[in-house]
Amino acid sequence: MNLDQLAALRTPDGAAALAMAAELADGDPLAAAAALRGAGTPPGLAAAALTQAELRRRAAGKFGPDAAGMFFTRTGLEQATRAEVARRRAARLRAAGVRTLVDLGCGLGADAIAAARAGIRVYGVEADPVTAAMAAANAEATGVADRFTVRTADATRTDVTMIDGDPVDAVFCDPARRHAGTGRRVFDPAAYSPPWEFVLDLVARVPRTVLKVAPGIPHAMLPAGAETEWVSVAGDLVEATVWAGPLAEVPRRATLVPRDPSGTTDELTGTGTARPPVGPVRRYLYDPDGAVVRAHLVAEFAATVDGSLADPEIAYVYADAPAPTPYARCLEVLDTLPFSLKRLRAALRERGVGRVEILKRGSALEPERLRRDLRLSGPESASLVLTRVAGAPTVLVCRPVA
Ligand SMILES: C[S@@+](CC[C@H](N)C(=O)[O-])C[C@H]1O[C@@H](n2cnc3c(N)ncnc32)[C@H](O)[C@@H]1O
Structure with a gap:
């Protein structure tokens, strides 16, 4: 988009082209361009209007209803x-x-x-x-x-x-x-x-x-x-x-x-410098929100649920009770296994688990590859947490707490 195209979009003809493009934006782009040209819109203006219509639609997630009247570049x-x-x-x-x-x-x-x-x-x-x-x-x-x-x-x-x-x-x-x-x-x-x-x-x-x-x-x-x-x-x-x-x-x-x-x-x-206590894996695991982790406020969060880490470097917080909290997702730990594909496969088979979500912190394993290697079948679902406990690669079999 250049300044002339933007100026053209802001004329009455441009506004009409934008309105028509907005209605056509859901359909086939070639058919939409043909319809605009068929209504007498010059090809350059038709193309600019269709691009704006598409960007306005995408912008609605960020800007809400304002997006419908605003102008956008892709990068902007x-x-x-x-x-x-x-x-x-x-x-x-x-x-x-x-x-x-x-x-x-x-x-x-x-x-x-x-x-x-x-x-x-x-x-x-x-x-x-x-x-x-x-x-x-x-x-x-x-x-x-x-x-x-x-x-x-x-x-x-x-x-x-x-x-x-x-x-x-x-x-x-x-x-x-x-x-x-x-x-x-x-x-x-x-x-x-x-x-x-x-x-x-x-x-x-x-x-x-x-x-x-x-x-x-x-x-x-x-x-x-x-x-x-x-x-x-x-x-x-x-x-x-x-x-x-x-x-x-x-x-x-x-x-x-x-x-x-x-x-x-x-x-x-908080200060961003406090260190949370470290102890064993406990019955409930909290996965803190990314903002809490990046702000280095895991210790402040852990204090709100009476929690501790199981590895000083890893931001999963463990506690004995499932306290409702806005700062983290809570999972119940059903099994704690030193990481071994064979043992994990056996544990999941025993539980009839056919579907898993995979969370990880402090593990180099690739979740999609692991999912394939597990060759799951069964009616149950589980959350797998790939992590380290006191430095050792560990997998926790969990279920989400409502
Ligand atoms: C990240 S965007 C700003 C987005 C804006 N806060 C918003 O939410 O819409 C940064 C903008 O800075 C502009 N920019 C980069 N270097 C600049 C400079 N030296 N002087 C003025 N603008 C500059 C870029 O063209 C770009 O549009």
Whole structure:
């Protein structure tokens, strides 16, 4: 998509093409293109409208009903924050007294729109002209164009103390973690854009800086003194947020957001340095949420269920009782076996197990290969946990606790 195509989509003819594409988007793409051209839509506009219709449909999972009026690039959509996560971050910024925010690398505007909706004046800065134009269009589509404006500029050359004569309260930066040309994921923070060095310097220069980073970021790279919050949505670990300066409330936080926005969000906080007690395998096993594990809050979680580890390096927590908890899945341990394919096969045959789910931590075994090698048959199901107990490869045969 280029700027001319985006401008064409925003004309009355473009809007009509988009509406028709939205209706045809479920069917055969060639037939949809032919139908649009048959209705007199120029081929370039028809192709752009069909691409947008497909992206809008995919975006509904992240943006809800807003997606139907917004504009997307494929890479921009992949990198955009989910609406519920952006809304929570914006609410915290507003509650901390932030009134003006610069969003460096605002992308399609997911975070900026949420902040504007929370009542914050947002100045977006975006290096890519098409993405910047889409962000401006998205501000209009979501009714916040009076509070979210976008300029096409390089974040590293932007004044982050005053913007358009407005003193800046806080800076948000969600650096691109995909290669601008290929769209491939970038794992090395040094290759983020804007670069990590610039981002860390922001934290040093701007008192109230907020960063969105990959949830797998090594703890050693996190800015000293800042809070880092790992966020999962319905059990999927989606991102980490760094809250620097006076915005930091605790060293580490795990935030568990439900899929249903009307559900309860649970938070666990701590230092990230406590070590849980270590003991034997006990009757119940808890598999903590990814946000709890990545935040290094397993000790804090274990304390809530009176639990312990069976291996100091592995984040499965064992306890004597099945306490209801939002922070982990609970399984009842039926059998603990030193790992041996033969013994496991015999144990499962004895129980009539024909179907298994396989969980693993601290095991190099490939679950799908193991499943094939087990040659299961029988009416029962079981959960297999591949792990280590006091350093020894172990398999636990379990059943989920409702
Ligand atoms: C991860 S995306 C932001 C997504 C956004 N937070 C959202 O949820 O929609 C990062 C954006 O930063 C932009 N970017 C990368 N380097 C930049 C730079 N030096 N200056 C301004 N923007 C930059 C990229 O073009 C990309 O759109």
